Amino acid sequence: GENVEQHPSTLSVQEGDSAVIKCTYSDSASNYFPWYKQELGKRPQLIIDIRSNVGEKKDQRIAVTLNKTAKHFSLHITETQPEDSAVYFCAADTGNQFYFGTGTSLTVIP
Amino acid sequence: DVKVTQSSRYLVKRTGEKVFLECVQDMDHENMFWYRQDPGLGLRLIYFSYDVKMKEKGDIPEGYSVSREKKERFSLILESASTNQTSMYLCASSFPGQSSRYFGPGTRLTVT
Numbered sequence: 514g515e516n517v518e519q520h521p522s523t524l525s526v527q528e529g530d531s532a533v534i535k536c537t538y539s540d541s542a543s544n545y546f547p548w549y550k551q552e553l554g555k556r557p558q559l560i561i562d563i564r565s566n567v568g569e570k571k572d573q574r575i576a577v578t579l580n581k582t583a584k585h586f587s588l589h590i591t592e593t594q595p596e597d598s599a600v601y602f603c604a605a606d607t608g609n610q611f612y613f614g615t616g617t618s619l620t621v622i623p
Numbered sequence: 624d625v626k627v628t629q630s631s632r633y634l635v636k637r638t639g640e641k642v643f644l645e646c647v648q649d650m651d652h653e654n655m656f657w658y659r660q661d662p663g664l665g666l667r668l669i670y671f672s673y674d675v676k677m678k679e680k681g682d683i684p685e686g687y688s689v690s691r692e693k694k695e696r697f698s699l700i701l702e703s704a705s706t707n708q709t710s711m712y713l714c715a716s717s718f719p720g721q722s723s724r725y726f727g728p729g730t731r732l733t734v735t
Binding site for chain 2: 519522544545547549555556557558559562564602606608610611613614615616
């Protein structure tokens with residue numbers, strides 16, 4: 514089955530700096546890659562997703578890149594703000610099953 | 624907006640009790656899922672359902688069962704709660720095919 518690895522598990526950045534979270538996957542059948550943000554005590558919420566026919570997608574300060582050949586995808590947050598502090602999960606969807614990474618706890622230091 | 628609700632935010636039960644966790648979604652989603660979330664382990668799939676009366680085991684089904692009598696409702700049952708089932712339980716729903724999961728607020732279950 515699919516194996517999704519996510520790094521780093523914790524990340525601290527100064528406000529205004531960029532943050533990058535990386536995920537790798539093993540199943541070449543995976544072709545949908547969402548990212549979720551979970552604030553403390555709240556539900557995971559979709560923040561951005563990418564399908565395998567696209568290499569990059571941006572939404573304001575958030576971007577996701579996908580390298581199908583290398584089987585990795587990354588979340589980029591620019592100009593980080595304290596409200597970006599949360600746990601971020603990546604996922605890979607093979608069409609039959611969704612596989613989540615183990616999460617990255619991001620802290621933005623004011 | 625999709626709304627997924629769960630019957631309780633916090634629940635405390637004793638070892639051996641039968642526990643019911645209810646999940647309701649209002650977007651006519653065919654797919655519904657139960658996950659448990661533990662520190663360092665991420666989200667692990669317990670059971671899922673692609674249709675009424677249908678259920679499939681996920682990665683960690685032992686000690687759990689589910690029921691889906693209506694499209695909008697998916698119940699997770701702990702037949703005899705144990706302390707190792709203390710966890711955050713998240714329900715989710717989605718349309719068929721490759722689409723995002725929409726999560727409920729979670730139920731933090733403590734088994735003493």
